[in-house]
Amino acid sequence: xxxxxxxRHGVDDLAAIRNRIAAQVVGRHRELDLVLAAVAAGRxxxxxxxxxxxxxxxxxxxxxxxxxxxxxxxxxxxxxPSRLVGHHNPSRVLREDYSAANFVDGPLLEAMRGGxxxxxxxxxxxxxxxxDTLLTAMAERVVTVPRVGAVTxxxxxxxxxxxxxxxxxxxxxxxxxxHDRMCRxxxxxxxxxxxxxxxxxxxxxxxxxxxxxxxxxTRATRDRDDVRQGSSVRGAIDLALVxxxxxxxxxxxxxxxxxxxxxxxxxxxxxxxxxxxxLVTLSGRIHLDDTAFTTAEGILTEIWQDHFLxxxxxxxxx
Numbered sequence: 001x002x003x004x005x006x007x008r009h010g011v012d013d014l015a016a017i018r019n020r021i022a023a024q025v026v027g028r029h030r031e032l033d034l035v036l037a038a039v040a041a042g043r044x045x046x047x048x049x050x051x052x053x054x055x056x057x058x059x060x061x062x063x064x065x066x067x068x069x070x071x072x073x074x075x076x077x078x079x080x081p082s083r084l085v086g087h088h089n090p091s092r093v094l095r096e097d098y099s100a101a102n103f104v105d106g107p108l109l110e111a112m113r114g115g116x117x118x119x120x121x122x123x124x125x126x127x128x129x130x131x132d133t134l135l136t137a138m139a140e141r142v143v144t145v146p147r148v149g150a151v152t153x154x155x156x157x158x159x160x161x162x163x164x165x166x167x168x169x170x171x172x173x174x175x176x177x178x179h180d181r182m183c184r185x186x187x188x189x190x191x192x193x194x195x196x197x198x199x200x201x202x203x204x205x206x207x208x209x210x211x212x213x214x215x216x217x218t219r220a221t222r223d224r225d226d227v228r229q230g231s232s233v234r235g236a237i238d239l240a241l242v243x244x245x246x247x248x249x250x251x252x253x254x255x256x257x258x259x260x261x262x263x264x265x266x267x268x269x270x271x272x273x274x275x276x277x278x279l280v281t282l283s284g285r286i287h288l289d290d291t292a293f294t295t296a297e298g299i300l301t302e303i304w305q306d307h308f309l310x311x312x313x314x315x316x317x318x
Contacts, residue, residue, distance in 0.1 A: 014036065014040055017066075025057060025058060027194035031054075031187055035062065039062065042155075042158075043158075043182075044158055044161075044181060044182045044183070045158070045160045045161070045183045045185065046160075046183070046184045047185055048165055048187065051164060052233050053189055053190070053232065053233075055162050056162075059117055059160060063116060068114065068115050068156050069111065069114045069116030070119055071116050071117065071119065072107075072121065073121070074120075074121050074122060075121060075122040075126035076126065077125070079127065081129055083106055084133055085106045085108050085109060085143060085145060086103055086108075087104055088147070089102045089103075108134070108143065111153075112143065112151055112153035113153075115155065115157050116156070117159075118157070118159050118160070122162070122163070123161035124172055125171055128172065131174070131175075134159055161182070166287070189219075192216075195218075198233050199214060199237050202237045203240040206240045208256070210240050211240055212260045215233075216307055217303050218231050220306070224299065225289065226289050226291070226299060227286050227288060227289060228287045228288060229286070229287040239281040242280060246273045253267070253269075254270060261312070262311070262312055271308045274308070278300050283296040
C-alpha cells in the first residue's frame with residue numbers, strides 16, 4: 001500500500017488529521033490524542049484495557065488516514081519467531097535451495113516493509129523469544145534474516161500491542177526491557193452515552209428502548225464483586241440485535257419509551273424476551289470471580305430483576 005505524504009513526512013498537520021479521525025470514532029477523544037501523538041512521535045505503544053474498548057478501531061482509523069497497512073497478529077504460544085518474521089517456501093527450497101527470492105514474509109516483515117503498524121493482540125501471551133524478536137525490531141528498526149539479509153523498516157513502522165489486565169491465565173509478566181521500549185496507555189470502558197451511540201450505530205435500526213436497556217444491563221455486569229470481568233459493548237450490540245429478532249419472532253411489541261430508566265408498565269412479553277436474549281448473548285462474556293457462589297445465568301437474572309423489576313418499582317410514586 002502506498003504511504004501518503006502525511007505518513008512519509010511524519011505529520012503535516014496533526015490537528016487536522018486528528019479531527020478527521022475523531023469524526024469516525026465515537027468518543028475516545030483523549031485516547032485518540034495520546035495514541036496519535038505517540039505514533040506520530042515515532043514511539044511504539046502498549047494499549048492496556050479489556051476487550052471491546054475501541055483499541056483496534058482507533059488504530060484502523062489512524063492507519064487508514066495515513067494510508068498505511070495495519071497488520072494484525074494474535075499473541076499466543078503458537079506465535080514463534082519464525083511465524084512472526086517469515087519462512088522459506090519449502091517446495092521452492094527443494095527445487096532452488098535457500099534464497100531471498102523464496103522467502104515468505106511474516107507479519108513483522110510485512111509491516112516493516114510496508115511502513116505499517118504491527119498490532120499484536122494479547123501481547124503478554126506471546127513466547128519470550130518472540131517478544132525478544134520484537135524488541136530487536138523496535139530498538140534497531142532492522143531485522144536480519146539468515147540467507148535473506150537485513151530488512152530495514154520504513155519510517156512509519158510501529159509496534160502496537162494490546163493487553164487485557166483482567167486476564168492472567170496463560171500470560172507472562174513483561175520484562176522491564178519491554179516496558180522501557182514502549183509507551184503505555186490504559187484504555188477503559190467508555191461512558192454510557194458513548195456506548196449507547198455505538199450500539200445505535202452498530203445495531204441499527206433497533207429501537208431506543210432496546211438500546212437503553214441493552215447498554216444498562218451490559219454495563220451492570222462490570223459493577224459486581226462476584227464478576228472478575230464484565231461484558232464489553234460487543235455484548236450490548238449482540239443483545240440489542242438478538243432481542244429485536246426474538247421479539248419479532250414472538251410477535252412481541254417493542255416499547256417506544258426511550259428513557260434510560262425503564263417505565264413500570266413494560267409488557268411482560270418484552271421483559272421475558274429480554275432475559276432470554278441476555279442469557280444467550282452475555283452469559284459467555286462475563287467471567288466470574290473465583291470466590292463467586294453462583295453462575296453466569298444467576299448473575300444475569302439478578303441484573304435483569306434489578307433493572308426491570310426493582311428499579312421501576314422503587315421509582316413508582318407512593
